[in-house]
Amino acid sequence: MIDLHSHILPGLDDGSPSLAESLEMARLAVADGTTHMACTPHIVPGMYENGSANIARAVQGLEQALRRAAIPLALYVGADVHIAPDLPEQLAIGSVPTLNRSRYFLFEPPHHVLPPRLEDLALRLINAGFIPILTHPERLSWIKTNYDVVERLNAIGCLVQLTADSIVGAFGRTALYYSEKLI
Structure with a gap:
């Protein structure tokens, strides 16, 4: 199963507050049959100032922790993107990520x-x-x-x-x- 909408990255939004909780979330997801997960923290101007670069770094960090903990979950970059007038431009230049660099993105x-x-x-x-x-x-x-x-x-x-x-x-x-x- 593929989970396209998760707030598993620690400390980036109102989702997981810690690496320990992120690992527990991953264990539960795998136990429920999830094999692939898009990491989609909120991007809300003025509230959650996330972007492609810091989300990608957080995904890499969590991937390393998953490997160390032997949790078989593949992660992908994404975001839960709050609407903004300049969103088409931000997506086009790549400062706001799509799901795994596709044309698809979460629109909130x-x-x-x-x-x-x-x-x-x-x-x-x-x-x-x-x-x-x-x-x-x-x-x-x-x-x-x-x-x-x-x-x-x-x-x-x-x-x-x-x-x-x-x-x-x-x-x-x-x-x-x-x-x-x-x-």
Whole structure:
């Protein structure tokens, strides 16, 4: 199994706070059948100032620790990228990473407010040759009143990534409902 969205890199965002926790996360992932994992810390301007260079260094460091601990998990560079007006340019110059240097990247809008011109930004990204993967839309609080935006984003070429815990109801009824609707 391939995990395309993880916050396993220690100390880069609100995910793993330590190498010990990252190793435990890796052990659990492998026990659940994960063989490959994209390391996708948040990139949020003004909050999580991550980029391709520091994420790649963190992935290399964790890979070394996994080898020392004999944990068979292949890691890849990526990011959970918060929307920004200059995102197409940042992806094009490589300062914001895509998933394993592909055209695909995790595209995260704000959780509580539908940003203006989100569809325009998505079209700019697609026209620039990238494929946005909208992260966990079932958990966005604005999906209740703007489900049509998620449908339109998908129709223009954005892929959709659901969180497994949403599908089994761990994030509540609303996330479960929209997970089922999106599936």
